[in-house]
Amino acid sequence: MSIYVNNPHLDSMKDDILYHFNLGTSTHDLPAMFGDVKFVCVGGSPWRMKSFTEYIAKELGLLEPNAEFPNICEGTDRYAMYKVGPVLSVSHGMGIPSTLIKLLYHAHCTDVTVVRIGTSGGIGLKPGIVVVTKQSVDSVFQPRLEQVILGKPVVRSTELDAELAEELLQSGKDLAEFETVIGNTMCTLDFYEGQARLDGAFCSYSEEDKQSYLAEAYAAGVRNIEMESSVFAAMCKLSNLRAAVVCVTLLDRLKGDQLTSSHDILNSYQQRPQVLVGHYIKKKLNAYKKS
Numbered sequence: 348m349s350i351y352v353n354n355p356h357l358d359s360m361k362d363d364i365l366y367h368f369n370l371g372t373s374t375h376d377l378p379a380m381f382g383d384v385k386f387v388c389v390g391g392s393p394w395r396m397k398s399f400t401e402y403i404a405k406e407l408g409l410l411e412p413n414a415e416f417p418n419i420c421e422g423t424d425r426y427a428m429y430k431v432g433p434v435l436s437v438s439h440g441m442g443i444p445s446t447l448i449k450l451l452y453h454a455h456c457t458d459v460t461v462v463r464i465g466t467s468g469g470i471g472l473k474p475g476i477v478v479v480t481k482q483s484v485d486s487v488f489q490p491r492l493e494q495v496i497l498g499k500p501v502v503r504s505t506e507l508d509a510e511l512a513e514e515l516l517q518s519g520k521d522l523a524e525f526e527t528v529i530g531n532t533m534c535t536l537d538f539y540e541g542q543a544r545l546d547g548a549f550c551s552y553s554e555e556d557k558q559s560y561l562a563e564a565y566a567a568g569v570r571n572i573e574m575e576s577s578v579f580a581a582m583c584k585l586s587n588l589r590a591a592v593v594c595v596t597l598l599d600r601l602k603g604d605q606l607t608s609s610h611d612i613l614n615s616y617q618q619r620p621q622v623l624v625g626h627y628i629k630k631k632l633n634a635y636k637k638s
């Protein structure tokens with residue numbers, strides 16, 4: 348399946364400068380650089396995405412002795428991007444660039460699967476549990492993203508690929524290295540009040556209010572909270588991209604708001620979605636080879 352972009356203005360542009368990546372259609376041969384990409388993994392932290400690149404290279408037998416993975420977006424400090432074989436690994440900070448969709452489109456990529464490998468706050472889950480997102484929901488638990496375009500609200504669906512979510516859940520179960528569950532993910536605009544925290548610069552509600560909101564979320568099937576899944580899901584759906592969200596929980600929000608685990612523990616939790624998605628990619632690529 349091809350990447351779908353819906354913008355008549357693109358056809359009349361001689362060059363497209365993908366400013367945030369420091370790449371462009373006239374300065375770079377995007378089909379040669381990225382045309383073979385089949386899996387795109389995105390996540391907030393540049394360190395995580397570099398470590399995923401090294402991990403997946405090893406898993407796929409593509410790790411050459413003394414291999415270095417240069418940051419393809421080296422000319423800008425906004426994103427880090429690494430490529431190994433058919434896997435592209437991109438950090439997005441907080442928020443997701445739709446530029447990534449244009450990059451895949453300009454590179455003529457086909458049959459691409461995109462997975463966000465992130466961190467989140469869990470609801471009623473032990474820290475370290477990995478959640479595969481069933482539906483990305485907003486702060487009133489609806490599977491939608493409201494975006495303001497030309498001053499008017501436009502609502503977009505945040506539906507994800509159900510089959511892919513089940514396959515990823517199965518990968519987690521096959522691995523049996525940590526617990527993996529499927530559930531709804533609430534996506535917020537803010538880490539503090541947006542996620543019912545009591546430790547932000549501002550807070551206008553009580554502990555009871557917080558607990559009752561999180562209980563409502565849990566009753567609506569929400570098992571974790573993060574900040575990118577809805578825009579990620581909406582953009583992938585609009586572009587015909589098979590997409591999934593796999594996030595580890597760093598804490599149980601019913602028990603607190605501060606991330607009190609040590610750096611080492613948090614880093615080891617962050618690796619779990621990488622291991623799960625790495626296992627899935629390896630399984631898929633082996634199946635392609637056999638067919």
Ligand SMILES: O=P(O)(O)O[C@H]1O[C@H](CO)[C@@H](O)[C@H]1O
Binds near residue numbers: 391538574575
């Ligand atoms: O770990 P990442 O992928 O950045 O995801 C989560 O962590 C950040 C907040 O700490 C937000 O971006 C949230 O979505």
Ligand SMILES: O=c1cc[nH]c(=O)[nH]1
Binds near residue numbers: 597
């Ligand atoms: O509580 C958390 C932890 C990680 N990311 C979030 O968005 N929230």
